[in-house]
Amino acid sequence: MLGSAIINSQQHVGLQKLSALAGMSHSSLGPNKKYKFIHDDTSGESALVCSCFRIIQNLEPTCAVGQLVYETVHTQQKVHHTGSGCLLFLAGAWSRASLDCIHRGISITHIISAMSEGMDICMDVCRKFSVSIQDLAAMPPERRGAAPDGLGRQMSKTPSTEACASFCSLQERVKFDHKTLGISGLRKIKLSRHFCEAKSEIVSQVQQPHPPELSDVAHIAEALSHGCDKVMELAVKAIQAQSDNNQQESSYPMFDITKVVTCVLPGLPEDNASVVQGFVVLLSDEQASVAHHLKEQPLKVALINGDLTHTYRHLGFKRPADVQHVRHQLDVSSSSKEDEWVEKVMKLLLNLKVDLILITGHACESMIHHCYRHRILVVEKVNSSVLKTFANSTEAVTVTYVTQLSEHCIGSGVQAAIWRDLCSFERKSSTAVRIFTGRTTGLVTVILTSCIYGKLQVLEDQFWACAYRLHHALKDGAVLPGAGRTEMLCVHHLQKQAKCHREDTYSDQQTKTGMAANLYRDVILQLMAEGFIDYITTVMVNTGRFSKVKARTVVSHHLQNCNDHEDIAAKFSQLVLENEKEAVAVFSAIKPEENSALNIYDNLSVKQEAWRKALDLVFLVLQSDAEVITGVGLKTEENLMLL
Structure with missing residues (x-):
């Protein structure tokens, strides 16, 4: 209790x-x-x-x-x-x-x-x-x-x-x-x-006529680390990576917290933590095999803000749960609605020549299996901010349902590269893949590692606490003793x-x-x-x-x-x-x-x-x-x- x-x-x-x-x-x-x-x-x-x-x-x-x-x-x-x-x-x-x-x-x-x-x-x-x-x-x-x-x-x-x-x-x-x-x-x-x-x-009463320069951020971050010095160093590297991509001539540090994501890698020592430009995601063996085939190639990307399933309805149009439709006569020759939907979607994706699908929700097993057979990489649980960043850099249009995709919704200029193979570090095989574009996006991934699996959540919480302290300090323009x-x-x-x-x-x-x-x-x-x-x-x-x-x-x-x-x-x-x-x-x-x-x-x-x-x-x-x-x-x- x-x-x-x-x-x-x-x-x-x-x-x-x-x-x-x-x-x-x-x-x-x-x-x-x-x-x-x-x-x-x-x-x-x-x-x-x-x-x-x-x-x-x-x-x-x-x-x-x-x-x-x-x-x-x-x-x-x-x-x-x-x-x-x-x-x-x-x-x-x-x-x-x-x-x-x-x-x-x-x-x-x-x-x-x-x-x-x-x-x-x-x-x-x-x-x-x-x-x-x-x-x-x-x-x-x-x-x-x-x-x-x-x-x-x-x-x-x-x-x-x-x-x-x-x-x-x-x-x-x-x-x-x-x-x-x-x-x-x-x-x-x-x-x-x-x-x-x-x-x-x-x-709102705090005024900053002369904002701090990028070189001063490390001193500000040190004062806000609260004992988490190593994790705060990653936050400083993230803001430096964003500033390197900032095309503005001003030296004012721009820390866009919405363009920072984390990726936890079990099995590696904590000293291997780093900051990588682009979007790094941990994939299974089956996903990694598709990524190996697509590496160093210009990819066409589709962005979906929702689930990749035939039953998905966006908020406000959800069907009642646990409701089943029963027929007196079973038509064995006809395929299920899910199979029909998968066939329709696969035909659409192949016609549009989609190589990569980023979705904020989940995808059904049958859909993932068919995509892998046709060497289409599906990445689930992607943050909405990441989708927005890729939409701006690839000129793709984010849709709610996959059936809404058309030629003008597909983005281009995306690449995938194998960042690190972790098969030798843990029992479950997995591979870290970096997805990026040739344009300046400011999207960075903070890689958090630990040999203790249960500590990864703690390290991630500590990083976000430090990153948001630095973000709020720069946003507020002031701090308290x-x-x-x-x-x-x-x-x-x-x-x-x-x-x-x-x-x-x-x-x-x-x-x-x-x-x-x-x-x-x-x-x-x-x-x-x-x-x-x-x-x-x-x-x-x-x-x-x-x-x-x-x-x-x-x-x-x-x-x-x-x-x-x-x-x-x-x-x-x-x-x-x-x-x-x-x-x-x-x-x-x-x-x-x-x-x-x-x-x-x-x-x-x-x-x-x-x-x-x-x-x-x-x-x-x-x-x-x-x-x-x-x-x-x-x-x-x-x-x-x-x-």
């Missing part, structure tokens, strides 16, 4: 389940991720995983909250390919914070309002302390961990009273378009059940604003509702900060050099020192915990004496979306619990948020 835990029926069950599910993410935080085996007792199969997303994917959700967690993490992984561990951990931490608030008698409307206010504070921290990638690339290695020039001086000149006024003006600038809560004085917020990717207002520095800044500002609210409660002339809301904000902002502290200390514990108690003590001591220090930004930028050499290795998979944790940075948009999705997830579960417990009526509607 996914997320099994002892649940107290007297409390919000959904929040408890969310907290229990989030416990799975603890081992996947930080650079020292722990490998886990997931065994299926029914089928006897096992999977090797080391990421939060793969853990949830290989486990079966058995409750509504589990399904919601899976969909949220899946969306984060699909869009960003990283940040799912941070998302789930903070969702668990803030669900516990919500439970704590409920035990204190704080209403749901006040919890949602104050937590949304806390998220605005964190987004403002991201905006103020983001570093442009141009500045990052220009920094010498010894200064890449420092805050941008002027930040420390700017923050040190802001006394507490001015900070409160600045925060109030920030609240006035934030606008929301949504259904509102029915209580005056509370903030308006917006949630999404679908967790769609939101355009970041912070990212890593190694826990951004989270520490958020903790400091949340605690500072909580103190500001606490002081304003007794100094301002407000209504009773306003005073209560201020009191609640004080508690809730502090609990949100505790969630970030739990995140930082968990990563420290995962390094193996800290106990939970020691990590908590070190972070608390550091926060206390920063509260007494005027130059907050400069103090936080160094992240001096207990011992500098020990601290710089906290968030990096290196030895303390190597002293490079200050070079770690995080993606701006990825971190923003992970935090927002985590809070949205908590809000959905929180209100769903409330609706189940109290019901929805005329009296209770005003205390619930309308989604």
Whole structure:
């Protein structure tokens, strides 16, 4: 059972389940991720995983909250390919914070309002302390961990009273378009059940008048590798290969992530990983024999966005499953519909002189067999982006059904070459074939190899995480200080604003509702900060050099020192915990004496979306619990948020 835990029926069950599910993410935080085996007792199969997303994917959700967690993490992984561990951990931490608030008698409307206010504070921290990638690339290695020039001086000149006024003006600038809560004085917020990717207002404010050059990409990638240096090197080689094919005179690095594909080759050592221009695919012996016949020849290609079967219908025209048509009289002399369809299609392909078929789906066995007999190579499970690239370079037209093919749909100028024969490296015979065109396409294939078959999925996930970090950094034009520095800044500002609210409660002339809301904000902002502290200390514990108690003590001591220090930004930028050499290795998979944790940075948009999705997830579960417990009526509607 996914997320099994002892649940107290007297409390919000959904929040408890969310907290229990989030416990799975603890081992996947930080650079020292722990490998886990997931065994299926029914089928006897096992999977090797080391990421939060793969853990949830290989486990079966058995409750509504589990399904919601899976969909949220899946969306984060699909869009960003990283940040799912941070998302789930903070969702668990803030669900516990919500439970704590409920035990204190704080209403749901006040919890949602104050937590949304806390998220605005964190987004403002991201905006103020983001570093442009141009500045990052220009920094010498010894200064890449420092805050941008002027930040420390700017923050040190802001006394507490001015900070409160600045925060109030920030609240006035934030606008929301949504259904509102029915209580005056509370903030308006917006949630999404679908967790769609939101355009970041912070990212849009970052301007890059002078984009970094290609030579600077390696320095940016190093700061975003997060312990996966070898895999990140492949991402850098991929962007360099695309830039070599870029006909523009500008030196600005163009990283088109849609034109990057991966090919995993079992049996070879990991040092054999490489980047190859074109599309490399692993083929069976029968497919390889056709490729041997077609090598070094100009090929005609057909592109099909779908399955190569007689029963295939594109989305919206699917026939009902498990429906059979029964006849009273069986016509033995007539051939089946599939045979008739195969014969019709083969006649069409031979008339068009097609040599290569690329399809995004599957092909039926009889169709594949007939194609091989006529030396037509069929490649299945091709990404849609690869089809689009070949369509642009060969002037082919992508069709949904093979029967739609005509003379003007067929592309030309494609070649196939045997890249490597792997028969001697694994028991199952296979051959890697490279498919390419003579034109510049920018399509590159990253070859991932390992002697351990179960590790190939892990390596592929690590590569895509690194590639998307580099892609989002270049797209955003800015990054955030890593190694826990951004989270520490958020903790400091949340605690500072909580103190500001606490002081304003007794100094301002407000209504009773306003005073209560201020009191609640004080508690809730502090609990949100505790969630970030739990995140930082968990990563420290995962390094193996800290106990939970020691990590908590070190972070608390550091926060206390920063509260007494005027130059907050400069103090936080160094992240001096207990011992500098020990601290710089906290968030990096290196030895303390190597002293490079200050070079770690995080993606701006990825971190923003992970935090927002985590809070949205908590809000959905929180209100769903409330609706189940109290019901929805005329009296209770005003205390619930309308989604």
